[in-house]
Amino acid sequence: MHELSLAMSVVEYLQNLAKEQGMKRIDAVFLEVGELTHVDPRQLRESFKIASQGTVAEGSKVYVKRRLVCLKCTKCGRENKIELKDTITDYSLKCSFCGSTDVEIDKGRELLLKRVKGSK
Numbered sequence: 560m561h562e563l564s565l566a567m568s569v570v571e572y573l574q575n576l577a578k579e580q581g582m583k584r585i586d587a588v589f590l591e592v593g594e595l596t597h598v599d600p601r602q603l604r605e606s607f608k609i610a611s612q613g614t615v616a617e618g619s620k621v622y623v624k625r626r627l628v629c630l631k632c633t634k635c636g637r638e639n640k641i642e643l644k645d646t647i648t649d650y651s652l653k654c655s656f657c658g659s660t661d662v663e664i665d666k667g668r669e670l671l672l673k674r675v676k677g678s679k
C-alpha cells in the first residue's frame with residue numbers, strides 16, 4: 560500500500576505539471592527511490608499503472624532507479640556511500656574514513672522525481 564500512496568502523489572504532481580505546461584500526455588517518468596524507503600521498484604511501477612488510469616499519465620513509461628544510502632560523518636564531515644543488504648541491521652552505521660559512529664543518514668529516505676517527458 561505504501562507504493563500505491565507514493566504513486567498517487569506522483570500522479571497528482573504530474574497532473575498539475577501537465578496542466579501548467581500544457582502537456583496532453585506524459586510519456587515517461589524517471590524516479591529515484593532511496594534504499595531506506597523500502598520501496599519495491601516493480602510494485603511502484605504496478606501502482607503507478609493503477610494510479611494513473613484516466614489521467615494524463617496513463618500509459619506512461621516509468622523508470623525507477625535505486626538510490627544508495629549516504630551517510631554523512633559528523634566528525635570528519637566525509638560522505639560514505641553504503642549499499643544496503645537485505646535488512647537495515649546488516650550494515651553498520653559507521654564512517655569508513657575515521658571509524659566514528661556519529662553519522663547522519665543524508666540520503667536514502669526520499670523519493671525523487673528526476674525527469675518527466677511529455678507531449679503537447
Ligand SMILES: [Zn+2]
Nearest residue numbers: 632635654657
Ligand atoms: Zn568520519
